[in-house]
Amino acid sequence: MLTADQKKELEATIQQFVGKPIGPAATSRDAVNEAMILQWCDAMGDTNPVYQDRAVAEKSVHGGIVAPPMMLDAWTMQGWDMHKGYDEPTNEEQRLHKILTDAGYTGVLGTNTEQEFDRYLRIGDEVTAETIIEGISEEKATGAGIGYFITTKTTFSDAAGAQVGWMNFRVLKFIPKEAPQAASDSGGGAAEAYVPARIKPPMGHDNAWWWNEVAAGRITVQRCKGCQQLRHPPRPMCPGCRSMEWDSIEISGRGTLHTFTVIHYPQFPGYEFPICAALVDLEEGVRMVSDVMDCKPEDLKIGMKLKAYIHEDDDGFKLPLFRPSE
């Protein structure tokens, strides 16, 4: 597992690959030919005669045998040599994968492809493929584990240089869920392992004090010194009397549920789903957004009584949450 700093460095390194070609353009080992088409059709169970029966194909709109469009990327595949690149990278894509593998993202899953075809390929066509690394996602939590989606875009052209089609290919490079976590502190004083955590508030003049109060064990709301009006979330001026003088009071923590939503998707790293997000009417007369814990989603009812408490995440971040009360 990586420390937060190592992770930042890793992300900076991999993002440098975005937009880069993986290497020089690659031309097909063999020109488009009937033998390969037949093998592909056998494997796929495709019996369309325009791919394999000359007599039928000649009478068709194509005037001769054409390659199945879906076969496009098969023509420029590297063959058996491709496997060597996983240990000793021979192109930028493999180099990117190796960096992630070495950082613990050992798993790889093809997730999806998109293809578009400009024309059918004919016998004798030579296909050239140019591939770029089009994008790398931010870190995602998936069923398979935490990882990055890498998208490559390949443009295919013929001997005359005209585009015949393109393909986007997306893989997930991930830390397999089953993989043993950094279990023991063998190194002595090893840096803390990186675990995804909830998004933290940025700390500015207008809000840091409130979070500092929470960290110190107090849930407060802001109070105008001019007219005593309570307000939440905090802001630098009172909308009632325009005073910029304020203090705060500690709340009782008692409130009722004004409205809610049970959040199922999308599932961001650092949160446990589903989330019972709540808008709470505090007995002091202001509202506060938080989550209701220790409550089944189906038990949420507008008007139910709630009580606030301060929760501490594993990384030490504290925030006020609510649970049902009588």
Added chain:
Amino acid sequence: MPTTLKDEAAIAGIGQTKYSKNSGASELALACEAVSNAIDDAGIEANEVDGLVTFLMDSSDEVEVARTVGLGDLNLLSRVAYGGGAAVPLVHQAAMAVATGVCKNVVVYRALNGRSGQRMGQGVSGDIITADLIHWSWYMPFGMLTPASWIAFAATRYMHQYGTSEDSFAHVAVSTRKHAVNNPNAAFFEQPLSFEDYYASKPICTPLRLYDCCQETDGGCALLITTPERARDLKQKPALIRGVSQASFDGQEQMTSFYRDELSGLPEMERAAAIVYEQSGLGPEDIDASILYDAFTPEVVMQVESFGFCKKGEGGDFVKDGNLEIGGRLPNNTHGGLLSESYIHGVNNIAEGARLIRGDSFNQPQKCDHVLVSSGVGVPTGALILGQA
């Protein structure tokens, strides 16, 4: 000098790109293609454009667009904030400029790689602390990271208050999809949605299911706004701007106006409605079709109330009675809306409003003298009434 915006400007050109999930193009390229198409659609020269207005969120600077398209000199370079709430206010800015003579021909645009690029609700990042960032931080730590979660609070409260059921939201999703099925530019062209499909779709943020939520789209859309006099001499039938407004309301926040007494209404939309009705001298009874912002289905139910098509709390029954379909009282989102055509942040909705006036919709109702268009819900927003010139 005009004292209102009534009949002072018209939409004379519509331009759009292909709508897709992966454009393979830069956002600047999409913006320029849309702007260029709007100019060509109107039939004016590029150097006649003297104003550009877009979303604050848009990544394509006005000067970059001007230089790329070859627009020449500009008298107005302006932006509107608050996400989808900016769509109609772009037209508001353009109409003010044209009405006052500041500009002769304004193009408004929005282009985004909304699926393949920066997606909505990707969270906050960066180290610069702004009021906006602090605003979001009251919600992010609690897992409220997406527009669906923010709008769900109001939807839950609305259902509680009026006893409205999810069936009403289903009717919005299904009726909107019916229109997209006939629109070749729609993501869901020829792909109908059944009630069974709707109820089987996965929960996103209760009460919202997948099909209560709009899509993410790569694409661009632009509109050319000029004077009614000039518009009459151009290639297309003009869509006259009978009234246009921008409005926020007391207690307004960006998507999180949770601290008002009442969460089950849209007071900023009611205000936007009151302004356009007063400006145009028209009322809900004069509106033949509508394009109501539909990022999420409950927004449509609430808006039919905001614009006075039924009483408060009756929106759910109004949509269930088939009123939003062709032949109904208020054919709505005849292109498939944000739910089923595309999500160009609502500018594509205004384009459909203009097409309805031209008589060019893929689902054209028989009578279409006045069309109402709204923009983003839960944010400072706007309303627009288009009419026959």
